[in-house]
Amino acid sequence: MKKVLLVIILCLLMRSIANAECAWVLWKIHRFYIDNVNLPESARHTEWSRVVVVTNYKECRMNQLSTLRAEVALSKVFHPDSIDSWEGLEGGPSNITLHFKGGYEVIEFQCFPDTIDPRK
Secondary structure (H helix, E strand, C coil): CHHHHHHHHHHHHHHHHHHCCCCEEEEEEEEEEECCCCCCHHHHECCCEEEEEECCHHHHHHHHHHHHHHHHHHHHHHCCCCEEEEEECCCCCEEEEEEECCEEEEEEEEEEECCCCCCC
């Protein structure tokens, strides 16, 4: 009887842990690629920066796609001939590729649980 009770308690505990929600963070990074230039890794990208912290993954993805669309709109205003492509991948990173004379830039957005810091 004690074993059955212990198994039931463990099952309930595991279920509550599995259903626990953590905060999610939308991160952004710029990556630069210059033709015919061998840049050191530190010069090829900016640091990851936080865009917004939300309560769940679905909300983070919604913010990810709306932030991506806003970034595309801004890029069209300030660099109308530079946008090559942009995509919001279901369940994955979203990014914009901006081409300029001599290279290109990729702006990437990614959702991570608040327990993951991509800067480390």
